[in-house]
Amino acid sequence: MDVLRQLKQFYWAERKFLFASIAALMCATALGIVYPNLLRYLIDDVITPRRFDLVPALAFTVVGVVAFKGCLQFVHGFFGGRLGNRVAFSLRNASYDKLQTLSFQYYDKAKTGDLMSRLTADLEAIRNFIGFGFAQILNMVLMVIFGGIMMMTIHWQLTLITLVTIPVLIFTALRFEKNIHPAFREMRQAMSNLTTAVQENITGVRTVKSFARESHEVTKFSTRSEAYQKNQVGASAIWAKFFPVMELSANISAVILLVAGGILVINGELKLGEFVAFFSLIWYIIGPMWGLGFHINNYTQFKASGERVLELLNEHIHVKNIENAVEVTNETIKGHVRFENVTFSYPDKSPAVTNINIDAPAGSVIGMLGATGSGKSTLIQLLMRAYTVKQGAITLDGIDIRNLDVASLRRQIAPVFQETFLFSASIRDNIAYGVKEVTNEQIEHAAKLAKAHDFIMELPLGYDTIVGERGMGLSGGQKQRIAIARALIKNPRILVLDDATSAVDMETEHEIQAGFKELMAGRTTFVIAHRISSLRHADEIIVLDKGVIVQRGKHADLIAENGPYRDTYNIQYADFLQTENVASALTTQGQKRSTV
Numbered sequence: 114m115d116v117l118r119q120l121k122q123f124y125w126a127e128r129k130f131l132f133a134s135i136a137a138l139m140c141a142t143a144l145g146i147v148y149p150n151l152l153r154y155l156i157d158d159v160i161t162p163r164r165f166d167l168v169p170a171l172a173f174t175v176v177g178v179v180a181f182k183g184c185l186q187f188v189h190g191f192f193g194g195r196l197g198n199r200v201a202f203s204l205r206n207a208s209y210d211k212l213q214t215l216s217f218q219y220y221d222k223a224k225t226g227d228l229m230s231r232l233t234a235d236l237e238a239i240r241n242f243i244g245f246g247f248a249q250i251l252n253m254v255l256m257v258i259f260g261g262i263m264m265m266t267i268h269w270q271l272t273l274i275t276l277v278t279i280p281v282l283i284f285t286a287l288r289f290e291k292n293i294h295p296a297f298r299e300m301r302q303a304m305s306n307l308t309t310a311v312q313e314n315i316t317g318v319r320t321v322k323s324f325a326r327e328s329h330e331v332t333k334f335s336t337r338s339e340a341y342q343k344n345q346v347g348a349s350a351i352w353a354k355f356f357p358v359m360e361l362s363a364n365i366s367a368v369i370l371l372v373a374g375g376i377l378v379i380n381g382e383l384k385l386g387e388f389v390a391f392f393s394l395i396w397y398i399i400g401p402m403w404g405l406g407f408h409i410n411n412y413t414q415f416k417a418s419g420e421r422v423l424e425l426l427n428e429h430i431h432v433k434n435i436e437n438a439v440e441v442t443n444e445t446i447k448g449h450v451r452f453e454n455v456t457f458s459y460p461d462k463s464p465a466v467t468n469i470n471i472d473a474p475a476g477s478v479i480g481m482l483g484a485t486g487s488g489k490s491t492l493i494q495l496l497m498r499a500y501t502v503k504q505g506a507i508t509l510d511g512i513d514i515r516n517l518d519v520a521s522l523r524r525q526i527a528p529v530f531q532e533t534f535l536f537s538a539s540i541r542d543n544i545a546y547g548v549k550e551v552t553n554e555q556i557e558h559a560a561k562l563a564k565a566h567d568f569i570m571e572l573p574l575g576y577d578t579i580v581g582e583r584g585m586g587l588s589g590g591q592k593q594r595i596a597i598a599r600a601l602i603k604n605p606r607i608l609v610l611d612d613a614t615s616a617v618d619m620e621t622e623h624e625i626q627a628g629f630k631e632l633m634a635g636r637t638t639f640v641i642a643h644r645i646s647s648l649r650h651a652d653e654i655i656v657l658d659k660g661v662i663v664q665r666g667k668h669a670d671l672i673a674e675n676g677p678y679r680d681t682y683n684i685q686y687a688d689f690l691q692t693e694n695v696a697s698a699l700t701t702q703g704q705k706r707s708t709v
């Protein structure tokens with residue numbers, strides 16, 4: 114019931130369909146009760162007194178009732194279908210909206226396959242129940258009430274005797290629901306584990322094949338598949354026990370009726386027509402009871418699925434706008450970024466960065482160097498409000514970014530990450546992703562700056578070439594250049610290059626950096642790189658080690674002092690330095706010789 118209550122906002126908006134569908138079903142059910150009465154009339158008032166002149170009128174009445182009932186059933190199906198689909202539609206959209214607002218912290222743990230199954234199979238179960246299951250349960254209750262009243266009017270003592278097995282039926286049905294609900298919950302979870310395995314396998318197919326781990330993957334899949342199968346078998350076993358008990362109880366009712374009713378007819382206390390009508394009416398009660406299992410099944414599936422969808426909808430959003438959040442735009446912001454005593458830990462971990470102070474005036478270039486895991490990307494994530502800083506503060510033009518509208522802040526930052534994600538769309542659309550209105554000239558200009566134009570033009574359809582999921586068919590460097598073009602076109606105040614040129618060769622890196630110079634002009638830029646060549650022109654280089662700033666300054670100052678920066682420089686330029694030393698030694702020797 115709690116699930117129904119929590120989902121109310123979705124189906125209540127469609128209540129006109131709900132009521133129309135229920136009203137039509139109620140009328141159809143009420144009309145159904147007319148059949149046994151017509152049967153009684155046929156036997157007691159037409160056949161027994163041999164008044165066959167009444168048969169045509171009776172036949173027309175039957176046809177009319179059947180036709181009208183058919184129309185009502187159509188109305189029920191029509192509106193029920195609309196209701197279910199509309200509710201599923203708005204739930205699907207609400208879930209998708211929620212997925213967009215959930216913060217990175219949620220996605221750190223979320224499983225794609227599990228989310229997919231919530232948005233598909235679970236929503237389908239909800240659609241089924243809201244559209245039809247709910248009305249069917251109501252119908253069942255109505256049938257029992259209408260049928261019971263009708264039977265009581267015919268012979269109340271016979272009614273009570275006949276319905277003696279009803280408590281057994283109800284008890285069995287309730288026990289069934291108690292057992293089948295956990296089974297369904299497990300089944301949904303097992304299904305989601307299965308989809309997660311398939312999704313991860315397809316996404317990571319290159320890794321799987323490169324490590325020749327196909328058989329391991331097959332085993333992993335079959336373990337999960339077996340778990341799903343076990344759940345299904347378990348549920349079938351519960352069903353298998355339930356049906357015979359229900360059938361037995363239902364048929365005992367019929368037997369009691371045949372015996373008791375038969376005796377009453379023989380004794381002349383019940384007319385034959387009444388007895389026949391009674392026998393039809395009893396199925397009005399037993400039939401729905403029989404279906405109780407099916408309806409409970411439907412309901413429990415709905416409940417299990419509803420819980421999973423609601424869990425997603427109620428998920429806490431870690432990063433959200435405060436009240437009266439300040440909206441920033443390209444025009445209102447200059448791009449002065451400051452990190453003030455920032456310390457941050459990921460959930461349940463020791464601090465990833467500690468006491469960070471960085472002052473990046475508008476238009477400056479800040480370089481970041483450090484071993485993997487030293488906290489460089491974390492600083493950028495914090496700046497983009499992927500996570501909220503709890504200790505210390507980050508300010509943009511003097512405003513704490515926690516007071517800014519998150520989307521407007523992110524619009525001012527264009528990131529190029531080490532890993533490039535391309536959508537399965539044309540290259541043009543991929544480059545234009547971050548902006549709403551953009552011309553072809555702007556797209557090409559950005560591509561030229563990112564040194565992507567030439568290779569794009571070599572592709573069969575140029576800018577209209579569709580790049581598949583994860584940008585299949587393009588090399589790592591090409592993908593990265595498209596990502597750079599995508600960042601450039603955003604015309605951001607702040608540019609983040611997180612190992613942005615790691616996938617291109619030195620020569621292309623040099624060319625792209627020439628493009629960056631134009632791009633960086635007037636923008637605050639954070640460059641994370643492992644190559645000194647990418648950092649040497651920065652206004653300030655920050656060297657991080659285990660989340661702490663261990664060195665800072667300009668390139669010339671940093672290579673002049675002992676420390677990790679000079680060590681990295683020496684390693685990267687070892688060959689160059691060696692050649693330079695040999696060359697200068699040779700020159701000195703030559704000079705010496707000539708003086709001699």
Ligand SMILES: Nc1ncnc2c1ncn2[C@@H]1O[C@H](COP(=O)(O)OP(=O)(O)OP(=O)(O)O)[C@@H](O)[C@H]1O
Binds near residue numbers: 221460462465483489
């Ligand atoms: N989403 C996350 N959840 C939990 N811990 C994380 C997460 N991202 C990073 N960390 C941890 O935070 C620390 C800093 O990681 P970060 O990614 O900032 O390092 P980095 O310097 O950018 O490394 P790299 O050069 O390899 O990209 C590491 O110990 C890492 O394990």
